[in-house]
Each structure stands twice: as structure tokens, then as C-alpha cells.
Amino acid sequence: MRLVTKLNVALLGVVAVSAVLNFATLRLAVLPSFSALEEQSAERNQTRVLEAIQLQKDQVANSAGDYAIWDDTYAFMQGEGPDYQDKNVTAESLKTLGVTFFVAIDTEGRVVLDSGYADDAEEPRPVKLLSADRVPQGSPLLSEPEGVAIRSSLMQTAEGLAVIGYSPILRSDRTGARAGTLILGRLLDMDAIRAATRVDFDLVATSAFPTRPMAESDRTVDKIDPLLGPDGRALAMIRSHTPRDITAVGEKTILTTLLLLLAGATVLSLVLGVILRTIVIRRIETLRAHLLSVAATGHLDPMREDGKGDELSETVITFNAMARQLDDLRAKLRRQDYDHGAADEAAGLLHNVRNALSPISVVAWGLAKANAAPWKQNLSKALDQLGEQGLAPDRAAKLQQFVALSSARLMDDDRARQEEVGSLVAMLRHVDDILKDQDRAAQRERVLDAVDVAASVRNAMPLIERRSGISVDLSDLQSLAVLGHRVPLEQVFGNLIVNAAEAIEASDRGTGTVRIGVRPVSDAAGTETVELTVTDDGVGIDGENRDRLFEKGFSTKTGGKRGVGLHWCANAVNAMGGRLSVESNGPQQGATFRIVLPAALSRRDAA
Known part of the structure; x- marks a missing residue:
């Protein structure tokens, strides 16, 4: 068998093996990521539906609290205020309030008032929330938790599933004995929730609830969660349907990529077969010498073409074309490296802007709520x-x-x-x-400035000051100056403080304290530095995750785009000549993030 034939057979074998390996790699490694994206999309869709239902529950609960803790309602339950129902429980007033049912129950469980109106016809139709005139004493609707508890839940009615808010009936100044329970309810509008969330879902009877919360089929990924009543029992199941469009696109992409790889490998094998068809030692040595020169200098200089018109001349021409392509590719790689760096910086910027916008949305929501x-x-x-x-x-x-x-x-x-x-x-x-x-x-090289650590920490505090259950201890905070960049440093502090608050909220208790301390530190060489610690008593970090915590893309959180904040923080601190580390004794033991930066005084002394 001729050498050219052997080479062609070998090349075809390489192409075949490469095709099999590429297909296996794409099928086993890449396609599952598309399925994972579909599952994440299904989780997000289900979460949007549940959040929309919870929003309706919260709205009804707020209205129930306003009417229950009111002198007029308290007097009505005492047998006074004969015109209370005519003024407050009419079709127009309930429509203005955004509810369907208005129920008052005394402390003995007797239903004093059960009125409501459905707007499913030209004229409001009277409806009732309860089917009986008395509520059993063991009912959660009559329970008396500590304090003034305004609660919300779901209830099955003759008209369908309804969201309810219920509260103890008290005077406006919250004095005196509890006079009963006030319940406001609103029929759950599934069509409105579908329009608001743009998620396809339906209600499933509890008897048809599957054993797995996530169900997959060839066309959709279904996510199922129970809708619980006041007694904690499931009234129905909410099931969302997410189309498997991502997997279909992934399979098509894999097939297209494999065909392109096969086409490229085939073209490459043909070109190499032409190049190796005829061998002339002298001209090969010339080619070898030129290649060694390229390897030694790194310059992709073209070879001199001899113009003989044979296969080796074509090889020289091909080499020169390849050199030009490689030079273009090298320039593109340099641009891509720059673009990747810019992309990482942009990801960090977006993460910090999201953290800064979070309290803004809370304040805006509070202003909107006050107007209503x-x-x-x-x-x-x-x-x-x-x-x-x-x-x-x-x-x-x-x-x-x-x-x-x-x-x-x-x-x-x-x-x-x-x-x-x-x-x-x-x-x-x-x-x-x-x-x-x-x-x-982006426009100039940055110079390190003296930054007051205590002032920067206080500028970052609004990110968590509106979180309930989170207290902050600043007793160890000292006003010390470090060399760094003020805004990025405040962003780093904000990331660490927000992470500490989220770790506390995710813990078993759900409440805790974030402790922030600053102190001067001198190393063995006498270099003055400043150490800042952010300590929480939240979920903690296990040893395996602690070693990977600052890797790009790694995160212990679930849902959304994660794994950017701490990676960006570590890079930002390193760029200022400092270091960022973390300590934790394990899960549910809290964690301490430690930043060490050069003191402003040490840099001036060194100068």
C-alpha cells in the first residue's frame, strides 16, 4: 500500500474517531446542561405563580388588618353600630376594597356576618364564604397567637378557591379584649395570574397529586406544589407547564456542530493529502528551516514562493495563507482577551448595581403602598x-x-x-x-486613594437596614484609612454585608446579627495594614465549599445568576493590594469574611 494511501486511511480513521468522540462529548456533557436550564426555567415559572398568589394573599391580609383593628368594627361586634354593614359591607365598598367576602366571627365561633358579592354577572351576585353558621373552636381561624397576628391563607368555597386574610378584632388603639375574628376573602383569578406571570398552569385535585414534584415529558417540564389551607392541609395542587424548547434547540445545535466538525475535518484531511503527495528533501529542509525560524522568533513571515507550480509550491502557498490566517487569529485572540476582561468587569458592575437597586425597590414599594x-x-x-x-x-x-x-x-x-x-x-x-x-x-489608570473604612461601611448599610430580623453590631468599627478605590470598596463591603444577611435569613432561626469590626494590624515585617471583618451567625460554610467560594461561577445559592459577587470581590481587593479570605466552623456555625488592605499611612511612609 502506498504511503499516500496509508496517510489517507489514517486521516479518515482520525476523522471517524474524532466524530465519535465529539458526538459523545456533546451528547453527554453539553445536552444535560440544556435540560438543567429547562428545569431552572420550570422552577422560576412555578415561583412566579406562587409569588403572584402570595401577593394576592398579602393584599387581602393587609385590608383585613385595617378593618379588624378599628373602633367601628369592634363596636359592631359588641352589638353597636347598626349601620356598620350598610356602610362598609356593600357591593360597591367590597369592589373598591378588592375583595369578594366579608366575614365576622365572635370569640365563641358564631358567624355574626358572612356577606359577599361576585362580579361574574351584570349585577353583583350575593355569595358566602362559609357554609355553616358556626366555626368549631379548634379551627385555626379562632386561634389566638401571641401579639396581633394578621395572617393569610387559602380556603375552598362554593364559588371556588379563594385567598383570605384574617385578623383578631380589636380597638384602633389595640386595647381591650379580643372581640372575634374578621376575615376578608377574594376569589382566586387564575386567568389574571396567567396573564400577569405569562406561565401556563392549572389546578390539580389533591387526589391526583403525583409522587414527584417535578414531572418531565417529551414536550413539557411540569412543576407541582400544594396550596395549603389554614389548617396546613392541601386544598389543591398548582402545576405549571414549561415547554422543552431549550432541549430541542440544544439537539439541533449539537447536530449542526457535529456536521460542521465533520466537514472541517474532511476538508483538512484532503488538504493534508495533497500536501503530502510528493516529497522533495531539499525543499522540505527549506520548509523545515523556515518553520524553525518561525518557532524561534514567533514572527509569521511568509515563505518565498518558487513558482514551480507543483504540489510543494502549493504547500508553500498554503503555508503562507495559513500564516496570514494565524496572524489574524492571534490578533482576534488579543481582542477576545480584552473583551472577556471587559465582560467580567461588566458582570461585577451589574451585580453591584443590582445590590444598590434592591433597597430602592423596597422604598418605592413602600411609597406606592402608602398612597393606597x-x-x-x-x-x-x-x-x-x-x-x-x-x-x-x-x-x-x-x-x-x-x-x-x-x-x-x-x-x-x-x-x-x-x-x-x-x-x-x-x-x-x-x-x-x-x-x-x-x-x-475605563478612561484612565486608577490611582489608589486614602479611603475611610468606617464611612464606606456606613454608606453600604442601607442595603440591609430594611431587612426584618437582621440586627447590625458596629461597636468594633473604627475610623481607619486604607489605600484603595472608594466606590469599588463600598461595593465589596455591600456584597459581604448582603451575603451575611442572606446567610442569616437562610438559617434555621431566620434571625441573627451581622457584626462588623475594623482594627489596625502589623505584620512581621512591620507593614501597617487594616483588617475588616464581617461576621454572621447564619448557615455557615462547609470545608469543601469554603475552598471554592471565590472561584468564578461557584455559589452555594440556588436560582438566578449566581457565582459572580465573591469572585469579583476577591479580584477587586487583590487589585487594591489586599486579600480576602473566609472562615467558618461548618454548617449552621456562621462565617467570617476578612479583608486586609494596606493602611494609607504605610504607603506614604514607603514613599
Whole structure:
């Protein structure tokens, strides 16, 4: 068998083996990642549906608390206020309140009031939430937890599944004995939830609940969770359907990639077969010498073409073309390295901006909620009644007293809102500082400045100050200066503080303390540094995860885009001449993140 034939057979064998290996690699390594993406998408879709239901529950619970802790409702339960129902439990008032059912139960379980209206026809249709006139004493609706507990749940009614909010009936100043329980309910509008979440889902009877919460088929990934009633038992199951579009795209991509690889390998084998068809020693030596020169110098200089028109001349021409392509590829690789670095920096910037925007959304939500307070609607009604002709003097006096009290409350709300707006402006300025600092860094080489660690920590504190159950201990915080970049350093502090708060919220207790301390440290060589520690008593970190915590893409969190924050923090601290480390005794034992940076004084002394 001729050498050229042997080479061709060998090349075909290589192509065949490469095709098999590439197919196996793509099928076994890449395709599962597409399935994982579909599962994550299914989890997110299910979460959006459950959050939409929870939002309706919270809205109804807030309204229930407003009506239950009210002197008029308390008087009604004591047998006073005969016009209470006519004023507050009408089709128009319930529609304005955004509820379907209005129920009042005394402490003995007797249903004092069960009224409601359904808007499924031209005229409101009377409906009831409860099917009996008395609620058993053991019912969760009559339980008396410590404090004033405003709760929410789901309930099966004759009209369908409804979200409910219920609260103990007390006076407005929350004094006196509990007079009963007030329940507000709203029929669950599945079509509205589908439109809001853009998720395809349906309700499944509890008897049809599958053994696995995640069900897969050839066309969809289904996620199923129970919807629980006040007694903790499942009323129904919510099942979302996520199309398996990603896997179909993945399979098509794998097939296309394999065909392209086969085509490329085939072309390469043909070219090599032509090059190796005829061998001339002298010209091979010339080629070898030129290749050695390229290897020694790194310069992709073209070979001189001899113009003989044979296969080896074609080899020289091919080599020269390859040299030009390699030179272009080398330039592209340099540009890609730059782009990858810019992409990593952008990922860090986006992560920090998300952290800065989180408290802004909380303040904005609070402002929007304040505008929808029911007492403001009552104030508007009182003003309308005062303008009516023939109003009784005693009624006018009461309305004027209510307007005066409400005016004072409006002034208090206005002052509180001004403070919220001021806080919102400060947060927006912080975001603007992050973007401006990023813009300056992109245009010039950054110089380390003296940064007050205590001031930077306090600038990052708004990121967690509105989280319930999280306390902050700053007793060990000292005002020391380090050499660094102020805005990136505040972003690093913000990342560590937010991570500490999230670790506490994810712990078994759900509450805890974030301790922040700063102290000067001198090493064996006498170099002055500053050490900052962020300690939490949250979920802790096991040894295996602790060793990988600062790797890019690694995270112990689930859902969303994770694995960027700590990697970016470590790089940012390193760029300032410092180091970032973590300590933890294990799961549920808390963790301590430690930043060591050069003190501003040590750099000036060295100069």
C-alpha cells in the first residue's frame, strides 16, 4: 500500500474517531446542561405563580388588618353600630376594597356576618364564604397567637378557591379584649395570574397529586406544589407547564456542530493529502528551516514562493495563507482577551448595581403602598359629605373632627414620605457614583486613594437596614484609612454585608446579627495594614465549599445568576493590594469574611 494511501486511511480513521468522540462529548456533557436550564426555567415559572398568589394573599391580609383593628368594627361586634354593614359591607365598598367576602366571627365561633358579592354577572351576585353558621373552636381561624397576628391563607368555597386574610378584632388603639375574628376573602383569578406571570398552569385535585414534584415529558417540564389551607392541609395542587424548547434547540445545535466538525475535518484531511503527495528533501529542509525560524522568533513571515507550480509550491502557498490566517487569529485572540476582561468587569458592575437597586425597590414599594391607604379614601368620603346640603350638625361635627385628625395624619405621612424620598435620592446617587466611577476607570489608570473604612461601611448599610430580623453590631468599627478605590470598596463591603444577611435569613432561626469590626494590624515585617471583618451567625460554610467560594461561577445559592459577587470581590481587593479570605466552623456555625488592605499611612511612609 502506498504511503499516500496509508496517510489517507489514517486521516479518515482520525476523522471517524474524532466524530465519535465529539458526538459523545456533546451528547453527554453539553445536552444535560440544556435540560438543567429547562428545569431552572420550570422552577422560576412555578415561583412566579406562587409569588403572584402570595401577593394576592398579602393584599387581602393587609385590608383585613385595617378593618379588624378599628373602633367601628369592634363596636359592631359588641352589638353597636347598626349601620356598620350598610356602610362598609356593600357591593360597591367590597369592589373598591378588592375583595369578594366579608366575614365576622365572635370569640365563641358564631358567624355574626358572612356577606359577599361576585362580579361574574351584570349585577353583583350575593355569595358566602362559609357554609355553616358556626366555626368549631379548634379551627385555626379562632386561634389566638401571641401579639396581633394578621395572617393569610387559602380556603375552598362554593364559588371556588379563594385567598383570605384574617385578623383578631380589636380597638384602633389595640386595647381591650379580643372581640372575634374578621376575615376578608377574594376569589382566586387564575386567568389574571396567567396573564400577569405569562406561565401556563392549572389546578390539580389533591387526589391526583403525583409522587414527584417535578414531572418531565417529551414536550413539557411540569412543576407541582400544594396550596395549603389554614389548617396546613392541601386544598389543591398548582402545576405549571414549561415547554422543552431549550432541549430541542440544544439537539439541533449539537447536530449542526457535529456536521460542521465533520466537514472541517474532511476538508483538512484532503488538504493534508495533497500536501503530502510528493516529497522533495531539499525543499522540505527549506520548509523545515523556515518553520524553525518561525518557532524561534514567533514572527509569521511568509515563505518565498518558487513558482514551480507543483504540489510543494502549493504547500508553500498554503503555508503562507495559513500564516496570514494565524496572524489574524492571534490578533482576534488579543481582542477576545480584552473583551472577556471587559465582560467580567461588566458582570461585577451589574451585580453591584443590582445590590444598590434592591433597597430602592423596597422604598418605592413602600411609597406606592402608602398612597393606597383605606383611611385616605374615608377622608375623601368625609369631605364629600361635608359639602352636602342639610347635613345634621352632630354628623358635621364628627366629620370635621375626623377631617382634622386625618389632616394631622396627612402631615405626618408627608414628613415620612419626604424622608423616604430623601433616602431614595441618596440611594440613586450611590448608583450614579458606581456608574461614574466605572466610567472614570475605563478612561484612565486608577490611582489608589486614602479611603475611610468606617464611612464606606456606613454608606453600604442601607442595603440591609430594611431587612426584618437582621440586627447590625458596629461597636468594633473604627475610623481607619486604607489605600484603595472608594466606590469599588463600598461595593465589596455591600456584597459581604448582603451575603451575611442572606446567610442569616437562610438559617434555621431566620434571625441573627451581622457584626462588623475594623482594627489596625502589623505584620512581621512591620507593614501597617487594616483588617475588616464581617461576621454572621447564619448557615455557615462547609470545608469543601469554603475552598471554592471565590472561584468564578461557584455559589452555594440556588436560582438566578449566581457565582459572580465573591469572585469579583476577591479580584477587586487583590487589585487594591489586599486579600480576602473566609472562615467558618461548618454548617449552621456562621462565617467570617476578612479583608486586609494596606493602611494609607504605610504607603506614604514607603514613599
